[in-house]
Amino acid sequence: MSGSIDFNITRMGYIEFLVTDLERARDFYVDVIGLYETERDAEHVYLRAIEDREHHCIVLRKAPQPGVSHFAFKVECEEDLDRLHAKFTTLKRPVRWLADNQRTAQGRTLLVQDPLNFAVAFYAEMASAPWLLQKYHLHRHGCPTRLDHVNVLTPDAHRGYEWYCNDLGFRPAEITEGEAPEHRIWASWLYRKATVHDIAVMNGPGPRVHHAGISLMDPMGVIRACDALAGAGYADNIERGPARHGISNALFVYIRDPDGNRFELYTGDYLTTDRNSEPLRWSLDNPRRQTYWGPPPPRRWFEEHMSVHDIMTGKPIPPTEPLLRAVPTYVD
Amino acid sequence: MSGSIDFNITRMGYIEFLVTDLERARDFYVDVIGLYETERDAEHVYLRAIEDREHHCIVLRKAPQPGVSHFAFKVECEEDLDRLHAKFTTLKRPVRWLADNQRTAQGRTLLVQDPLNFAVAFYAEMASAPWLLQKYHLHRHGCPTRLDHVNVLTPDAHRGYEWYCNDLGFRPAEITEGEAPEHRIWASWLYRKATVHDIAVMNGPGPRVHHAGISLMDPMGVIRACDALAGAGYADNIERGPARHGISNALFVYIRDPDGNRFELYTGDYLTTDRNSEPLRWSLDNPRRQTYWGPPPPRRWFEEHMSVHDIMTGKPIPPTEPLLRAVPTYVD
Amino acid sequence: MSGSIDFNITRMGYIEFLVTDLERARDFYVDVIGLYETERDAEHVYLRAIEDREHHCIVLRKAPQPGVSHFAFKVECEEDLDRLHAKFTTLKRPVRWLADNQRTAQGRTLLVQDPLNFAVAFYAEMASAPWLLQKYHLHRHGCPTRLDHVNVLTPDAHRGYEWYCNDLGFRPAEITEGEAPEHRIWASWLYRKATVHDIAVMNGPGPRVHHAGISLMDPMGVIRACDALAGAGYADNIERGPARHGISNALFVYIRDPDGNRFELYTGDYLTTDRNSEPLRWSLDNPRRQTYWGPPPPRRWFEEHMSVHDIMTGKPIPPTEPLLRAVPTYVD
């Protein structure tokens, strides 16, 4: 199959969160989490992190309901967009080019409803923005470095794995296998850039987005982020952690924004430069998989997810129940 | 009352943990937690931390049951021991001098059953031991700096507060008050040395020891300690945290040793140099008191405690139920 | 001698830096160093750190020349001030009470020219200010916790040691001894509060102040402080370090403010609770004394110092050359 891949997805690009109170969300992400506002208009706030040299990695968009309007991958060149357009058209999937006023600071942007029913955008160009990496006097709290990945739920995660690897050219860094004898893939951590993942595809009711993963500069950033959240009155928005995942080795904390959108602040994963390496394999019911150490996740971490939207109607898509059970045996 | 205090307790001295497998306990505290073995014999292992210039701050003693045989405060001079002997004799409390073979590396050591029924020792002299603070090539994992405090349960914590402050000269750094209208003290953090506490006295079934508090060199030590525990196969011995207490501002993790004895690794409290300062006051049901941020404590953190022993018979003392409720309202 | 000490100095209190551009100095200490402005008037900016519960630990005062107008120790009670007044009067040293407009937020304040010719103030009361320790969303960069100590130069450091220990009740934590056979004290680190020092008294042309020592919350604070300084365009104000002292075990960096006043940001020293402990003794020419590891100090670190002022005329006091050589043999 991979012989048919004639485009080059280079990395996770951005995610667009829907928020009901734009001002409140902006203050949360900028003043407490430590992202930077590049630009805003009446409907959007465009945020970037300290490693970014481009305009945004997170967009906040005013909407009546929270959730994820879409997430986007960056591709290497403009021609890749046309090849992806052809591919999704051939697959008879919904596809459209974003209107000019829907792609501030972005070049041509293709929006598709992929075969897993996720709203996914692709773009090759984004306007540059001042680099903040060495503007240390402006760094705050957890000090986010980049949008690293999204983590999504789909009713057949094995099929999701195949879609991303066989059709889009992702490589697996780590895999969670379901029960014998099939050992069907229950979740996979898939990358294009040389980290553990650009996207994780998990078994569950979908299409749903579980979280966006934002990387931090160093492990103390996880502690400083929690401190800043609590100091600002957001202690209850810390949903899970700090703890360490077995998978990916991430030291993490999961946070709900004031609208309930979920993101992970994390650090400590590793380079995946050797693309031919065998993926690490974990058993679903190995408790060290999810929690190498740390408190058990609350049940809502497994049960609450962000809605995904129809790219033509803009409406939330109702989820389909998963083929495999959605929660490991060790969760109470 | 304080006019009658004619001795000077200077600080928390050491704690003696009872362990059923001395070798296993030694390997846990030395290889994983990062304490140092100063000396051992058939029945004991003597441990110190990197700030210690004396022989031990934790003693592991082989016993048929886990628990705390006693904990000890250091006093300024030998005469203080005689004055304490007189005080406890006047109070008609059980009191005895430890036999030579029960006080390795210690000078004269007075052991008493105090009015709260705890087994408490006092000593003025301990043999010196090489200072490890700048032996950085020997530091490991969480890097414990000192035994900082003990935390105990007693059925009338208000009376416990008065005993320590009025009779022994401790100062309160922070106080948890019970419900109106009495605002009876539910717990207090009491110091002689200039940190938040040498002892915390909490409302609960007692006499019981909740935990020993071991300070770390820096906040990353909490993360490194968890990592080392999980790497060595002890992830399930992490009972609570990492998280931050409102009280004392400590960044902490609670750990159960292989026998179930509980200790806290913590960092981030503050100096209490201004002894005349008003103590910080917290309401029992303020959730930020126990957990400034972080996951909720498991119920066993509230309900399981270490037994305390009779200084004459060596037998565990059955606990008495507390006057006030023992668990805050916000615990499930 | 110590029998005659009828007062209780509790700790280093504050230092007043003279600055030629009050606005520039305020922006440097607040926006880059991370101190907090409690109050200001046309001539002064009052700063505090995150552990402070009182109004100020550093005062910036507008003046035609940089330097230190005076530094201050806190005492336990008002009566201590009268006893100190009597002592300095008996010694026929210049002494005066600060006028109301010279002691914003302070109670009665005694200012003396001590026998070493330093301008030193004493006070028992200071107005309280909101505690910032748990206001983590307001913490920035190196995150200073408190003014910890001053380090001063005097031509006869042995005499200075005796003055502080015998007349004022300080205890030595560490001592640098000069050459055999006398082993005259070349420098001493002296404490009242339970850290390594409230004041260090070094051999050199004096009276001069070498630096004020400001403690940080954790070792990463030293790195973050350097990053913030460089990001804000102040890289050249970093004079020495980061490195670690053998003496005091401090991880440190020395910084010159925009007027050239010098302070140290440091972390990593230890508690000095056991006041009867023998001080650690170092040989002057042991290179690990000054620099346990790290780059050699530049010569100006040894040769440039802050001027000290006459409490009656307000004029700088010309320094007297030291009895012993002022620079160790290992400095180029």
Next chain:
Amino acid sequence: MSGSIDFNITRMGYIEFLVTDLERARDFYVDVIGLYETERDAEHVYLRAIEDREHHCIVLRKAPQPGVSHFAFKVECEEDLDRLHAKFTTLKRPVRWLADNQRTAQGRTLLVQDPLNFAVAFYAEMASAPWLLQKYHLHRHGCPTRLDHVNVLTPDAHRGYEWYCNDLGFRPAEITEGEAPEHRIWASWLYRKATVHDIAVMNGPGPRVHHAGISLMDPMGVIRACDALAGAGYADNIERGPARHGISNALFVYIRDPDGNRFELYTGDYLTTDRNSEPLRWSLDNPRRQTYWGPPPPRRWFEEHMSVHDIMTGKPIPPTEPLLRAVPTYVD
């Protein structure tokens, strides 16, 4: 030119240091620096770091003189080795396949004397070794994660830049330009994997190796590495830093091993996922380039380098003087 690149170099592979006392070197790199011994024989010690899943990233080889016998890049597949063999043969450069006993745990290994006269090896396969990333109980001190890069000196760094980019397919992350009007490249930081560099090519007498760069897990690792070195008696082996480079944003310290071989411990660089990005450009005489903050480098850091060897005779190659001046104007 890049049209002719028919092979895929994936990353820096390993470096072989020559050491005069194998036991002493092994103890230094393992016990103090925190690398892990995978295997040893009479002539070699094979070391790996915690991110490595393969046998070695640093080889210590017993030799009469210190220096670098060769460094190696990993390629994607065996065919790449044949294509590289053809390329170097066409260029009439010395080339040979390593004998079986010279490539312990490695597959076929091609050794060449490249056009810059460096001894460089290429290999596609290396035996796997247990992953230590989550064996936290075995982590020590600075906790090296991987061999990240080498930094080399060549008399014509502009030509070196062209060789690596045009002939071997490297991409520039950052560039130092010489004086106007030519702006000839004085140094370049070139990558294949998605970090700032696999190799830096600097102007200077060459062929010489300036240092090997070893990445650490987090910024505190730089402090812990210095502490461990000093604790073990190696404080004088710290040659430069801790400080931060402007180029690459690395928080670093340079260390000389007991034979004088130089390596850098560093952390804090950034991902170079966007391969089409314009490189960052620095002026040679911008002092923030080399030292974003920190003490000035000692002159020996500029003047002392590791010798490079002839792949046929095994003898050190005498260096040629550079075309441009070798030391920036701001070095004393």
